[in-house]
Amino acid sequence: MAAVLTPQGEDFPRWYQDVVAKAEMADNGPARGTMVIRPYGYAIWERMQAELDVRIKATGAENAYFPLLIPLNYFSREAEHVEGFSPELAVVTHGGGEELAEALVVRPTSETVIGEFMAKWIQSHRDLPLRLNQWANVVRWEMRPRLFLRSSEFLWQEGHTAHATREDAVRYLMTIHLDVYNDFLVNVLAAPTYLGMKTPRERFAGALNTITAEGMMKDGKALQMVTSHDLGQNFARAFEVSFQSEDGQSEYCHTTSWGASTRLVGGLIMTHGDDQGLVVPPRVAPIQVVVIPVRDDDAVAAAVARIVADLAGAGVRARADQGRGSFGRRVTDWEIKGVPLRVEVGPRDLAEGVVTLVRRDTGEKITRPIEGLASAASALLEVVQADLLAAATVRRDGATRDVASVDEALEAAQEGFARLPWAAVGEAGEDRLNAEAVTVRCLTRPDGSVPESIEETGLLAIVARSY
RNA sequence: CGGGAAGUAGCGCAGCUUGGUUAGCGCGCCUGCUUUGGGAGCAGGAGGCCGCGGGUUCGAAUCCCGCCUUCCCGACCA
Structure with a gap:
């Protein structure tokens, strides 16, 4: 029987595209980087949405919807955020046949507008925590688009919460990361990941800390499956999200944001797919x-x-x-x-x-x-x-090598993941890795749990090539 | 955005070097019959702004310029 798809071992990126096309998941849209999600691909996304949505709501968050168009000046209120996102913004300058007095940004993410409205809605500590989630599309002008993995427009859920204390914010963020995201990844997608925190250079623009779940694709490259950010009081200060505490003081809220996108569909394909095509775990399968x-x-x-x-x-x-x-x-x-x-x-x-x-x-x-x-x-x-899940776990563990030096990590990363003491990497080591298209995917504790601080001793760096 | 490759029927490709009448092939599609335990066979048929725009020329899929899109490798990233 003639091969229907390019074999993975022959050309993995080609295999990926063949699967996306032949399984009728998606097509390229007419504008650069845009994606038409076909019924079968969308049905898988809907299953993911349903599984995530029920878990998100179980943490106390409620769904809401904020506008697609955001005034450009919102982005300049948080210095790192504007610097991080400016290069990839799509900006609307004309409407109704006339140039707009103020340009509007097609949201790349919604921290800014949501911050603006949280400021209106939050007065008292009794209004906290405020836990919102929205299912939406966002646009980022990506340099190198690939269907599902990095499209100019993609679908996602973005959660945004405000808390009275940093402790409460971080505790909630960990609930999202573990009870929502990791539970979903492990028990629904059957996709084991490495959980950990990002290094400062890999952090979300404007965040104090970003935590991640790094999946291993069948070609040994990493894919960030989900992301959760501890925004500290950065956005709260920028958007005046404050509340009156029990003792009458005005304080800034501590906010979080967290997201999971249609990239998960790409992750699903590359986690389980084989030379015969897609392999969908029963719990996400639209047709079982x-x-x-x-x-x-x-x-x-x-x-x-x-x-x-x-x-x-x-x-x-x-x-x-x-x-x-x-x-x-x-x-x-x-x-x-x-x-x-x-x-x-x-x-x-x-x-x-x-x-x-x-x-x-x-x-x-x-x-x-x-x-x-x-x-x-x-x-x-x-x-x-x-x-x-068992097979994917064996693959992940089998393709992860414990090494001691940056040189060994670079070599191991050609095939899979490398794991080594963060102390043996550091800023300088990260530079060397990045020069070879290898990145520190996350920092994790020896037992695999998520560190609270980059200052903890004994942290391990998970290093790999990535999508 | 830098480096490389490519856009011809739904998909995969040939034709281009050396410009010349109705632009081909395989798969898919339509109709009919026979089929169906791992991508069926035969017969008949439909389907083309040759990516877009401009130029050279008596004449452009073919030569030249610009743009758009896709793919690969980087930088960016959910």
């Missing part, structure tokens, strides 16, 4: 089971319809694919799309009252009675979910 008749006759069609109904009744996202092309064609199409389980139904199976279940991740074929199939499939989906 596809039921394919081996032969399109009435008896088989009736059995297929019954099986799909049973699966749906058991809460499994299932669909049939019949009356379209040959059997082999249908099989490969769904393999490319990464549907976790396939049920093959043919006359020979029906005669024996069984069907064939095929796992996308391992290719394993299992014969099962039609009776009780829905519960067997549900159980198998959970096994697939767990096995994908």
